[in-house]
Amino acid sequence: MLPARLPQMPEVWRLESKPHKFCPGCGHGIVLKCLGEAVEELGLVDRTVFACDIGCSLLAWDFFNLDTVQTHHGRTLPVLAGLKRVRPELVVVAYMGDGGAYAIGAQHLVASAGRDDPVTVIVVNNTVYAMTGGQMAPTTLPEEKTETTPYGRRVEENGPSLRGPELVASIASPGAYVARGSVARVRQLKGFIKKGLRAQVEGGHLAFIEALSTCPTNWRTNARETWRFLEEKMHKHFPLGEYAPAQAVREEGGGAQPPRKS
Amino acid sequence: MREYINGNEAVARAVRLARVDVVAAYPITPQSPVVEEIAAQIASGELDAEYIRVESEHAALAACYGAAVTGMRVFTATSSQGLAYMFEMLHYVSGSRVPVVMAVANRGLAAPWTIWADHQDSIVCRDTGWIQLYVETAQEALDTCLQAYRIAEHPEVLTPVMVCLDGYVLSHTEEVVEIPAQEAVDTFLPPYKPQRVVEPERPLVFGVGAGPDLYPAFKQAQQEAMDRAREVICRVDEEFYRIFGRRHGGLVDPYRCRDAEIVLVTLGATTGTAREVADRLRQEGIKVGVLRLRALRPFPAEEVRRALAGCRVVAVLDRNCSFGYEGAVCTEVKAALLGLKEPPAVVGFILGLGGQDIRQADIEDIFRRCLAAGSGAVHQVAAAQSR
Numbered sequence: 001m002l003p004a005r006l007p008q009m010p011e012v013w014r015l016e017s018k019p020h021k022f023c024p025g026c027g028h029g030i031v032l033k034c035l036g037e038a039v040e041e042l043g044l045v046d047r048t049v050f051a052c053d054i055g056c057s058l059l060a061w062d063f064f065n066l067d068t069v070q071t072h073h074g075r076t077l078p079v080l081a082g083l084k085r086v087r088p089e090l091v092v093v094a095y096m097g098d099g100g101a102y103a104i105g106a107q108h109l110v111a112s113a114g115r116d117d118p119v120t121v122i123v124v125n126n127t128v129y130a131m132t133g134g135q136m137a138p139t140t141l142p143e144e145k146t147e148t149t150p151y152g153r154r155v156e157e158n159g160p161s162l163r164g165p166e167l168v169a170s171i172a173s174p175g176a177y178v179a180r181g182s183v184a185r186v187r188q189l190k191g192f193i194k195k196g197l198r199a200q201v202e203g204g205h206l207a208f209i210e211a212l213s214t215c216p217t218n219w220r221t222n223a224r225e226t227w228r229f230l231e232e233k234m235h236k237h238f239p240l241g242e243y244a245p246a247q248a249v250r251e252e253g254g255g256a257q258p259p260r261k262s
Numbered sequence: 263m264r265e266y267i268n269g270n271e272a273v274a275r276a277v278r279l280a281r282v283d284v285v286a287a288y289p290i291t292p293q294s295p296v297v298e299e300i301a302a303q304i305a306s307g308e309l310d311a312e313y314i315r316v317e318s319e320h321a322a323l324a325a326c327y328g329a330a331v332t333g334m335r336v337f338t339a340t341s342s343q344g345l346a347y348m349f350e351m352l353h354y355v356s357g358s359r360v361p362v363v364m365a366v367a368n369r370g371l372a373a374p375w376t377i378w379a380d381h382q383d384s385i386v387c388r389d390t391g392w393i394q395l396y397v398e399t400a401q402e403a404l405d406t407c408l409q410a411y412r413i414a415e416h417p418e419v420l421t422p423v424m425v426c427l428d429g430y431v432l433s434h435t436e437e438v439v440e441i442p443a444q445e446a447v448d449t450f451l452p453p454y455k456p457q458r459v460v461e462p463e464r465p466l467v468f469g470v471g472a473g474p475d476l477y478p479a480f481k482q483a484q485q486e487a488m489d490r491a492r493e494v495i496c497r498v499d500e501e502f503y504r505i506f507g508r509r510h511g512g513l514v515d516p517y518r519c520r521d522a523e524i525v526l527v528t529l530g531a532t533t534g535t536a537r538e539v540a541d542r543l544r545q546e547g548i549k550v551g552v553l554r555l556r557a558l559r560p561f562p563a564e565e566v567r568r569a570l571a572g573c574r575v576v577a578v579l580d581r582n583c584s585f586g587y588e589g590a591v592c593t594e595v596k597a598a599l600l601g602l603k604e605p606p607a608v609v610g611f612i613l614g615l616g617g618q619d620i621r622q623a624d625i626e627d628i629f630r631r632c633l634a635a636g637s638g639a640v641h642q643v644a645a646a647q648s649r
Contacts, residue, residue: 061375072375103317104288104347129289131291132289132290132294133295135294135315138317147298147301148289148297148298148301148313150301150305151305
């Protein structure tokens, strides 16, 4: 039975494309709701361009009543770098998964962070290549079972699980905004996204927000196990919070220092 | 032993039977189950091989290249954008003459984004110096992957091979597949004995820099190896037949072409549909045949000419488009027929792009249009006009 009062959805949602295409229990809807509300509350609806990547993130191609561009394999970042260079008044959002951002598109992320492209990047991390059926991603946790690590990810063979915000913070310029949120902490996540949009609009800097998310379909978990995996395993391995760019730390403190978690 | 498996699983079985040493791959629909199954085989110990979970297709083929220059037997698989992303490395592998085998689960190219089958992805790679074999069934996918190593590793060929299977229609559709016994496969496909490998005692350069004085000779050598591959492909298919009792036509697979008035040229899985239609029209007394090209590179020009010389109209079914001209296979068939005294008319049809079904009715429509076509008329029919 439907609840007496339906939750308020952002006006920027394109209703014809709802219900959305994501699996039941997927975290994308929560992240996109946060993004939609953030864009509305900051009054950016009439100048935001939404861009999505390959993988499940591309299922958001008709999610918003916003101009939308879709490309493949992490290329969302250079696409937006090009767009923003000639239309600097627009607000551009790159919406990607951990596969596109950290594996096949890692070079683009590194280069964009290096150039400090004024782009707000949202990377939804569910620890697997979800759209292709749940294979190991760079973010797959140690011992996590996937389609290509049927007995669990072995760190000796495949390395440790990659931490995106820490990576980006280590190369980002002063003024860039880096944070990690979670679909289990919605208000915090929405706050990070808002700050990330402002870093682009007001500061002209790169903003990078990782959103820890859920994939019960590929994790093969029920609701309780899904949430437990996110809050217990993922939150532990991927600490939530804001990450100061290392370049800024160096400028302030002089000399190289490890990135500081603020 | 017989198993009820799909084309992807058949390819994975072949990789195990071929005792491949190194697999490097990146998931992409509709190929992913191939590498998932291989990963499971390696994890369970069924297959003693290295599996490198790389960050992209570009890296996948690069890792295969690196492993192959040491003389290992390597495998990768991809589709669509993944194959496009490999494009640069495709040339490196073929130019360095290392015998990589790759399965391509054919899928259309974005934009617009699609996961469904057509041949555009591999067709645009036909000039990369890879041998391209297009299969019709899951059984043929398995058999051809085994044959592909024999062809690629042949010292007179040393050219990488793409085994192309239609996405979903073959990759995800189950059929009964005969799984050859390991001992028989070991007889057919002994361990690879490379002639030139990376060995510290005997240093070699792979990917040498070549100026205008040297470069053409390398390309000439590749072209000659492709020419020799024609015979090798046929011979390997025959040898396969002697051991396993199955063969797939070598370079081309003609069906009721001998006395045919109209012949439809096809690639891949659509051929079965075309044969059914041909049989039905034959019962009506209409003389039609089907010519499946199993090899697109090297192009079997001689065999195509021989199979089509006597007919009045040749129809070519392309699941691809060379934009600004016509279907790529159509162009190639026309070129092969040049110089015949009384060449048949060639009519091109572009159908089945982005997973559009090719139904019996579509094929029958093609035959009937050709029946009505006057001799000598050569024209192109736009995509899916028959709908």
